[in-house]
Amino acid sequence: MAVRIQEAAFGAGAELDRFTADAPGAGAVVSFTGVVRDVDGGLRHMLIEHYPGMTERAITALVSEAKARWNLTDALVIHRFGQLAPGDPIMMVATASAHRADAFAAADFLMDYLKSRAPFWKKEVTADGADWVAAKDADEDALSRW
């Protein structure tokens, strides 16, 4: 199980290859990569702020909960902060389990909770200025699924 909060870019493909190679006993690996989305072709960059200390703590607790609820052999969460360009990977989640159902469910759970329970805040910088991204009610509502 690994949680990495970093400013540096990462390669989702290389991370997934490494995660898969180091997942003994797994018959299924699921991964999700979040990418900086352009806004009407005008995004200059995205700034991601976080709460050092609480971020690691909150995500580690989520991974522990996922591990308690599903039969996982391994899990990985990487989340960047700082300045990101359109198209840059922001974060990735990977889960490994004996069979795919657990890996899919745990990855979905981790994504839902990372959205609204991990202390990150996104700011979009365009030619018109800079705006904090507002949290969506749908993201909060998604938690009730679990």
Next chain:
Amino acid sequence: MDILYFAWVRERIGLPRETIQTEAATVADLVAELCAREDRYAAAFADVTALRVALDQELTGFDAPLAGVREVAFFPPMTGG
């Protein structure tokens, strides 16, 4: 007690963290105390339903007691992922 501010709360108040002496019993009491200090705090805390609070890095509510707490953080709803 260390108080931390993030995202637009930090921008409105104009600083990322500060250390204050307070006798406030709850988060809500602390917010009232800060709002009474200066307009920029009152502006940031105008609608606490738009804010979240963490005590010693655990998410909690505005009615939570502050006894024994070392670090309070105020921020808007999180937008991770």
